[in-house]
Amino acid sequence: MYGANRLMLLRQMLEEGLSKTAIAAQLGVSRRVIYHWLQTGQLDRDGSAPRVRQAPPGKLAPYQPIIDARLATYPELSAVRLFEEVRAAGYGGGITQLRDYVARVRPRPEPEPVVRFETPPGVQAQVDFATVRFPWGRRYALLVVLGYSRLLWLGFYPRQTMAAVIDGLETAFGYFGGVPREVLFDQMRAVVVEDRRPDGGRLLENAEFLRVAAHWGFRIRACRPYRARTKGKVERPVSYVRRNFLYGRDFLGDADLDAQTRRWLEGTANVRVHGTTREAPRTRFERDEQAALQPLASHPYRSMLPRADAGDRVGDPVRVERSPHAIVERRPLAVYAALAEAGS
Numbered sequence: 374m375y376g377a378n379r380l381m382l383l384r385q386m387l388e389e390g391l392s393k394t395a396i397a398a399q400l401g402v403s404r405r406v407i408y409h410w411l412q413t414g415q416l417d418r419d420g421s422a423p424r425v426r427q428a429p430p431g432k433l434a435p436y437q438p439i440i441d442a443r444l445a446t447y448p449e450l451s452a453v454r455l456f457e458e459v460r461a462a463g464y465g466g467g468i469t470q471l472r473d474y475v476a477r478v479r480p481r482p483e484p485e486p487v488v489r490f491e492t493p494p495g496v497q498a499q500v501d502f503a504t505v506r507f508p509w510g511r512r513y514a515l516l517v518v519l520g521y522s523r524l525l526w527l528g529f530y531p532r533q534t535m536a537a538v539i540d541g542l543e544t545a546f547g548y549f550g551g552v553p554r555e556v557l558f559d560q561m562r563a564v565v566v567e568d569r570r571p572d573g574g575r576l577l578e579n580a581e582f583l584r585v586a587a588h589w590g591f592r593i594r595a596c597r598p599y600r601a602r603t604k605g606k607v608e609r610p611v612s613y614v615r616r617n618f619l620y621g622r623d624f625l626g627d628a629d630l631d632a633q634t635r636r637w638l639e640g641t642a643n644v645r646v647h648g649t650t651r652e653a654p655r656t657r658f659e660r661d662e663q664a665a666l667q668p669l670a671s672h673p674y675r676s677m678l679p680r681a682d683a684g685d686r687v688g689d690p691v692r693v694e695r696s697p698h699a700i701v702e703r704r705p706l707a708v709y710a711a712l713a714e715a716g717s
Contacts (some may be wrong), residue, residue: 382620383407385612432466433459433474440471441478450481492520495665497594498553502533502541502561503611503633505619509626517545518610519553522658524648525610527618527634529627535563536676539585543673546589549658551666555592564593581676588674590667610642617641 386396397404434458443458445451454471456464456543459471497520513533517526526545530537538561544550558564564582578586578593586593619636624630643655650657 382616383625432464433470435462436462437474440475444475444479452476470524493519493665494662495551495553495667497555497557498545498591499557500538500561501559501611503614504533505529505615507624507630512627512630514611514614516610516614517541517542519549519654519658520557521536522662523610523650523654524549524637524658525642525654527614527638527642529630529634533563535579535581538563538582539674539676542585546669548578549666550663551668552589552670554590555594556586557594557596559596561595564595582642585674589670606705613642638655 383396383400386399391399393404393407397407400407404482439459439462440455452468452475455475456468456471464471499518499520501516503514503516505514510531512529512531514600515528515530516536518524526541526548528541528544542556564579578595578648582593618634622633624633643658644653646652647654647657
């Protein structure tokens with residue numbers, strides 16, 4: 374019996390376009406099992422455990438052409454609605470076998486193809502957040518991926534703030550040993566104030582983040598609204614992090630999470646053969662991309678805003694920058710009265 378977690382993982386792999394052979398190898402099952410789940414419609418949309426019992430076709434068989442015709446015209450009709458219609462036509466069975474039949478025959482649209490835009494070495498990095506829940510609390514995984522080599526940096530933060538984005542980028546740039554010419558973001562509020570491009574306007578970036586970009590020498594780019602799939606080089610790693618790093622692994626706390634992240638990046642993520650480039654990201658990076666990056670800034674960005682809400686990376690000591698303390702001389706009120714009389 375396969376648990377819900379494994380079936381949810383199967384659903385995710387299918388949506389990512391992995392082959393049945395690759396899925397079978399990763400899940401430790403035969404391809405025949407996977408084909409059986411798909412052909413019989415036992416794997417429902419939410420990835421929960423499949424039904425083992427097959428519905429008997431007897432009473433429903435005469436009404437299957439009605440269901441087929443209705444779904445061909447209106448593929449999103451619910452099983453409840455179809456049950457009402459065939460019952461009005463004389464169907465005397467229950468809704469369970471009708472649900473099973475609808476799950477098998479409902480037309481499913483072909484997934485929209487993902488167009489990947491390849492960039493030359495050193496040109497682009499892509500950034501995204503992913504929410505992860507641990508026993509000790511919610512954390513935000515920040516991923517930075519170099520577009521050409523697919524070299525990946527990963528860090529976890531307790532808050533999804535601009536300070537976390539700045540810290541993550543600076544740490545990633547240090548990890549890469551250089552800065553790409555542009556950084557592509559989703560519609561991230563810490564970066565994008567408003568996107569007026571769909572109406573013929575322009576992208577309005579956060580003024581503080583514009584200063585960050587100027588300090589490090591990269592150009593801000595943002596996906597257009599509802600078109601985040603163009604940022605596929607980082608969104609596939611989000612799924613890869615969940616499947617290969619987080620799934621089935623135990624963490625003792627933030628410090629252990631940070632230590633395991635660093636080991637995983639160096640020992641697994643950046644040395645495995647990438648599915649698209651067919652090369653290890655580290656090899657591709659050192660051969661072609663490292664020398665194409667811009668040099669690092671001479672010092673970290675110094676924010677013009679208070680950084681008390683820094684959202685420091687887990688495993689690091691808390692860093693809080695405070696404004697200089699202003700010393701104010703305190704005098705008795707009689708002194709001020711005397712100064713007022715002297716000036717009058």
